[in-house]
Amino acid sequence: MTVHGNGQLTDVSDLQHMREELLSLRIASAKSIHVCTGPGCTAKGSPKLYELFCKAAKQAGANVKVLPKAVGCHGLCECGPIVIVQPGDIFYQRVEEPDIAEIFRETLLGDRLVDRLVYEDPATGKKLDTVGKIPFYKVQERIALAYNGLIDPTQITDYIAEGGYSALAKVLSSMTPEDVISEVERAGLRGRGGGGFPTARKWRSCREAKGSPKYVICNGDEGDPGAFMDRAIMEGNPHCVIEGMLIGAFGIGSEQGYIYVRNEYPLSVDRLKQAIEQAKKLGLLGENILGSSFSFDIRINRGGGAFVCGESTALMASLEGRTGEPRAKYIHTVESGLWEKPTNLNNVETWANVPHIINKGSKWFSGIGTQKSKGTKVFSLVGKVVNTGLVEVPMGITLRRIVDEIGGGIRDGKSFKAVQTGGPSGGCVPAEHLDARVDFDELTKLGSMMGSGGMIVMDEDTCMVNVAKYFTEFLQKESCGKCTSCREGVSQMLHILERIAKGEGQVGDVDKLEELAELLEGTALCALGKTAANPTLSTIRYFRDEYDAHILEQHCPAKECRGLFLYEIDAEACKACGICKKNCPEDAISGEKKVPHVIDQAKCTRCGTCWDKCPFTAVMKV
């Protein structure tokens, strides 16, 4: 490895040499086996698989060159645990412990496929053996996730071998801070945390702001429920975030950075800590980086479990050791942020894009996407779709392509109802707008927003009033309570939504909700409150008939709100087995052997036990 006494890279050429050495050390004939240890696969037991591969590689002896790697989220969580064999990009899905020996023997040693672990396209029934052939991956374009699944996130050498930190080297050896900012500006990068503010404009304001020191912050407080993009990046490729921050800090003129990580992500904290240590050891963080006059250090802070801390001013308050209460926006954080010093905050995914822009150029980046939204966006595609997972798509792709082509359509043959984007600040986009293009402005026009990237697909069984209630309840709990309109307004909205969902809604409730929404938007202090009504407003806008059915007919069309629909037994499907009768807590079901059973609606409390227990799906919701 590099020859300097303390192991530090003291020059741009050192980094280049190190990379060349690392590449030459890779044995051409060696195979590597990549075990996904993203959150989905980990939940399905993938860390154990990695252990077993390591054991098998050890037992195989020194002559067999097999390198097992535990890699970050590969994306297709639905088919986890995922195992990829390189070279060849061979994709194995739903791998279990007993499969390890076979993969090792057949594929790694014998170059043969293990057919039963190969992905089968549900649409055509065809077996697709490599990543590139699978429709889920075909439509995607990966920038922020480019090295996810490829590198071992715990090894800085893996990142450097793939060209990591070369953007930093380029910046330090041939660019001025203004060059860096202009390049990002020409690329058209906009903030991936939700707001879509032009990144370079923020950087420039911070650079030009009076006061020092200046701070840069990486917002890794990913709090939207149903979203795990930033987690996948922090855990799958932590160095790209660090490199992005280094480049931004150089442009802004900052020497101290912070990464604020959500409390529920202990692994992200570990990975980042490890990455920072490794970067420091090589002199890629610290004083006089790569022999230049630029110095930069990063500190990690763990959040305390408060959603509002994703808001930039609340996050900074939390970094100062205070309760995470936001402040009014007219004081710009780029001028007076953390400790009242100029502070630039960007989201994890925004930082992860930066090295690629520097390396490949603004022209390349701005060639992807739409006129005003450049590049790609990572989404966690979840809910009632066939392929749950993490996807990165070029801006401008239609929602339909994401749901149908990548997501594989709706589960269990049900029909699509809506897709929810933007987390609790976003809204639901219905089927008639599925051909809308995904970019910052288009989604806002539809009453939703890009948000940080949660994309939750809902089917016909999802009640939209209940969805609005869920998000409003979430926001009511997470409201910090500082400003009255949010603290009281969201509570009142929840109160109304709860009574509608119980069938106790009153005529005029929808108007009241709209009135409260207007009040919140106009008077709440921060984005949490200002946008808190979006889930309610968008469901009213597109699914007004469901609200009306709840209020006027005490009926839940999706048959989800308890008490607002009936259970009946289908006489033809009923086998008179007596299970429902035995389990009914109210003795509301009658019927003899061989005679279809009947529910006495007067006695029935709509608890749903019969529906849960019937082995013949003869109990229906009507």
Place this chain on the structure above:
Amino acid sequence: MTDDSKLIEQIVNRYGGEVGMLIPMMQDLQAECGYLPTEHLRCLGKQLGLPLSRLYAVATFYASFRLAPKGAHEVTLCVGTVCYLKGAGAVSEAICKEFGVEPGGTTRDRLFTFQAVNCLGACAVAPVMLVDGKYYESVTAESALEILSGLTKDKETAEKGAEA
């Protein structure tokens, strides 16, 4: 000097006594003690020159801080959007009813502390429940209660039971 104040001094020194690092200090303190005992908070406040009210504000604002000891086990149920759509609400209700516990609270016999959190990022296997760090996928009210009824106060016996 008591062991407790020594521990607090250690934690304070770990962060150079910086008031801005109050939250990490409290996180470390909780990691050591399992919760934030009032006396410890008072002592930490004294060392940092902060009133107890300020520490109490922080401790009650952030969901991850606890002011009471936790149970023998940690049960975390994800109630993120996807888990909720797939029935986590009913699972949570069933657990609360069966064990007389509230989200964020601990059962009276200190068997387990129950947390309902927003999204663990494992949406592919929703609804997800974690018991002492072990994932249980696609839980239902029934299966969750079954898992929890298998918990015993003595952690070791519980683990042995799980293996068998």
